[in-house]
Amino acid sequence: TEQPASVRLRDYSDLNVELGRKLIAERRLPASVSFQRADAFDGDGLAALDPAPDLAIVSGLYELFADNALIARSLGGLARAMQPGSLLIYTNQPWHPQLEMIARSLTSHRGGQAWVMRRRTQGEMDQLVEAAGFEKLDQRIDQWGIFTVSLARRL
Incomplete structure (x- = not known):
C-alpha cells in the first residue's frame, strides 16, 4: 500500500500537541508524521499549508x-x-x-x-x-x- 508523503495533525491546545507528539514518538511513527499547534479558524494560515x-x-x-x-x-x-x-x-x-x-x-x-x-x-x-x-x-x-x-x- 502507498504511504502518504506526510501526515499533519493540528490543534490549538499546547497540551494536546504535546501529548500527540508523545504518542507519535512512542509509536515510532516516521518523521513525516507531525503534530503542530495551529488555529483551525485562521483561513490565511490554512491557505498557506505547504505542501498542500x-x-x-x-x-x-x-x-x-x-x-x-x-x-x-x-x-x-x-x-x-x-x-x-x-x-x-x-x-x-x-x-x-x-x-x-x-x-x-x-x-x-x-x-x-x-x-x-x-x-x-x-x-x-x-x-x-x-x-x-x-x-x-x-x-x-x-x-x-x-x-x-x-x-x-x-x-
Missing part, C-alpha cells in the same frame, strides 16, 4: 462553534490550500438527545464556559462546504441521526 493537503479531515470541531463565519473562514482556508480533486472529510451533529446534560456537566475549551454544542442541519453544513468550493460526494449517518460523516471534493 490532498486530504483534510475536520472532525468534531465545527460542532463546538456557533458562528458560521468561523466555519466559513476555516473551510475557505482549506479550499484555498487544496488543489482541485483533493478530498475533505467533515463531521456534523444535526441532533443530540443529551445537549442539556452535556452543557451542564462538561466545561468547554472556552475558558470553562458550558459546553454548548451548535447543532446544524445537514443542509446548513453542506451549504457552508459548498460555498467554500467543495462538492459533496457522500455521507454516512448513525442509526439515531446524531452524527454524520461526509466526503467532499475540492472543485
Whole structure:
C-alpha cells in the first residue's frame, strides 16, 4: 500500500500537541508524521499549508462553534490550500438527545464556559462546504441521526 508523503495533525491546545507528539514518538511513527499547534479558524494560515493537503479531515470541531463565519473562514482556508480533486472529510451533529446534560456537566475549551454544542442541519453544513468550493460526494449517518460523516471534493 502507498504511504502518504506526510501526515499533519493540528490543534490549538499546547497540551494536546504535546501529548500527540508523545504518542507519535512512542509509536515510532516516521518523521513525516507531525503534530503542530495551529488555529483551525485562521483561513490565511490554512491557505498557506505547504505542501498542500490532498486530504483534510475536520472532525468534531465545527460542532463546538456557533458562528458560521468561523466555519466559513476555516473551510475557505482549506479550499484555498487544496488543489482541485483533493478530498475533505467533515463531521456534523444535526441532533443530540443529551445537549442539556452535556452543557451542564462538561466545561468547554472556552475558558470553562458550558459546553454548548451548535447543532446544524445537514443542509446548513453542506451549504457552508459548498460555498467554500467543495462538492459533496457522500455521507454516512448513525442509526439515531446524531452524527454524520461526509466526503467532499475540492472543485
